[in-house]
Amino acid sequence: xxxxxxxxxxxxxxxxxxxxxxxxxxxxxxxxxxxxxxxxxxxxxxxxxxxxxxxxxxxxxxxxxxxxxxxxxxxxxxxxxxxxxxxxxxxxxxxxxxxxxxxxxxxxxxxxxxxxxxxxxxxxxxxxxxxxxxxxxxxxxxxxxxxxxxxxxxxxxxxxxxxxxxxxxxxxxxxxxxxxxxxxxxxxxxxxxxxxxxxxxxxxxxxxxxxxxxxxxxxxxxxxxxxxxxxxxxxxxxxxxxxxxxxxxxxxxxxxxxxxxxxxxxxxxxxxxxxxxxxxxxxxxxxxxxxxxxxxxxxxxxxxxxxxxxxxxxxxxxxxxxxxxxxxxxxxxxxxxxxxxxxxxxxxxxxxxxxxxxxxxxxxxxxxxxxxxxxxxxxxxxxxxxxxxxxxxxxxxxxxxxxxxxxxxxxxxxxxxxxxxxxxxxx
Ligand code: LLP
Numbered sequence: 001x002x003x004x005x006x007x008x009x010x011x012x013x014x015x016x017x018x019x020x021x022x023x024x025x026x027x028x029x030x031x032x033x034x035x036x037x038x039x040x041x042x043x044x045x046x047x048x049x050x051x052x053x054x055x056x057x058x059x060x061x062x063x064x065x066x067x068x069x070x071x072x073x074x075x076x077x078x079x080x081x082x083x084x085x086x087x088x089x090x091x092x093x094x095x096x097x098x099x100x101x102x103x104x105x106x107x108x109x110x111x112x113x114x115x116x117x118x119x120x121x122x123x124x125x126x127x128x129x130x131x132x133x134x135x136x137x138x139x140x141x142x143x144x145x146x147x148x149x150x151x152x153x154x155x156x157x158x159x160x161x162x163x164x165x166x167x168x169x170x171x172x173x174x175x176x177x178x179x180x181x182x183x184x185x186x187x188x189x190x191x192x193x194x195x196x197x198x199x200x201x202x203x204x205x206x207x208x209x210x211x212x213x214x215x216x217x218x219x220x221x222x223x224x225x226x227x228x229x230x231x232x233x234x235x236x237x238x239x240x241x242x243x244x245x246x247x248x249x250x251x252x253x254x255x256x257x258x259x260x261x262x263x264x265x266x267x268x269x270x271x272x273x274x275x276x277x278x279x280x281x282x283x284x285x286x287x288x289x290x291x292x293x294x295x296x297x298x299x300x301x302x303x304x305x306x307x308x309x310x311x312x313x314x315x316x317x318x319x320x321x322x323x324x325x326x327x328x329x330x331x332x333x334x335x336x337x338x339x340x341x342x343x344x345x346x347x348x349x350x351x352x353x354x355x356x357x358x359x360x361x362x363x364x365x366x367x368x369x370x371x372x373x374x375x376x377x378x379x380x381x382x383x384x385x386x387x388x389x390x391x392x393x394x395x396x397x398x399x400x401x402x403x404x405x406x407x408x409x410x411x412x413x414x415x416x417x418x419x420x421x422x423x424x425x426x427x
Pocket of ligand 1: 066068069087110111207209210211245246247248284285286287288323327381382
């Protein structure tokens with residue numbers, strides 16, 4: 001559920017009239033902050049966190065929000081306040097978590113190419129676990145720990161070789177993917193890790209992909225992870241936790257992924273069936289927490305016809321929201337004002353000089369004209385975090401709505417921001 005709904009100003013009736021985020025008309029945000037702007041609903045974020053945390057009732061669980069999905073400090077602060085930990089993939093994400101008031105000991109550090117410098121920063125901060133993804137990284141972690149006089153808590157990220165049946169760019173658990181440690185090599189690498197002097201082996205980690213629409217691949221991967229845990233226990237390893245990653249999908253259009261409660265119950269059932277419900281479970285959800293908690297608010301610049309096609313050109317482009325261009329992702333597009341009765345078949349595009357800069361092709365939408373406001377829904381995850389300055393376009397502002405108030409939680413970039421750090425050498 002989310003808090004972007006139509007409301008009739010006169011009757012107060014839901015479902016008609018213009019779009020609100022919680023108690024704030026989106027028209028007001030556009031007027032006061034401009035467009036394009038990412039708008040997040042605090043009530044939606046906190047509700048999703050609460051549902052996720054509550055679903056695990058009775059099990060020993062730690063949620064580590066995947067910072068890559070949405071890394072604005074205000075959003076991270078909401079997570080920290082709710083007691084969540086964080087899944088990070090860079091020193092930059094670690095810095096964000098700490099600035100947002102997150103606890104380092106609730107941080108897991110994932111990623112296939114962590115540098116020595118980043119590993120040192122993580123150990124100095126005291127992160128809870130480093131999810132090691134290769135034999136070389138294991139050696140690096142041990143060395144960095146030794147030279148800095150610290151011990152490194154690690155899990156190995158194993159690749160369970162299951163087909164997540166998602167877009168190839170966001171499937172990570174297949175044998176040929178760059179992620180994780182090949183299944184067959186995991187036991188010997190655990191032995192190697194145990195022999196290292198500065199490393200504490202505390203867990204088993206996996207993540208098989210993103211936007212998964214069925215619980216089947218999750219359960220398959222979990223089963224393999226539990227096989228490994230049993231094997232390691234028999235060899236005397238003290239495995240304290242399993243980290244089962246993120247990846248639960250959301251509804252963008254007509255997808256019907258399991259609800260968080262269904263997903264957790266499937267995990268719970270497997271743990272109980274195998275008598276392993278005492279294990280601490282870490283999760284790394286991103287999209288399911290913030291995806292439908294954010295929209296991209298944009299204005300129609302103009303409309304035009306080329307041949308038979310009517311184009312609606314927005315002031316947001318692929319540099320602001322790249323998912324449609326990169327993954328052929330579908331995002332709902334809706335007028336902010338009460339929709340006109342007339343429906344048209346249109347291509348909704350951005351102003352960037354690339355044919356791929358399209359948000360929708362042949363989409364039936366209520367008639368849109370210049371100056372209309374629209375939202376692109378479900379843009380809270382992998383939206384702003386993937387925005388760039390391509391075509392020298394300042395990145396959007398970000399707004400967090402809280403009841404009938406809103407806060408600008410990231411100012412729109414300025415033209416000065418665009419050239420910050422650039423120098424013209426004397427020639
Ligand atoms: N943990 C690890 C190790 C990950 O690599 C990811 C996402 C997550 C957790 C969080 O997954 P989630 O719960 O959000 O599905 N940019 C793409 C998605 C890339 C996902 C990368 N890894 C998109 O816009 O669809």
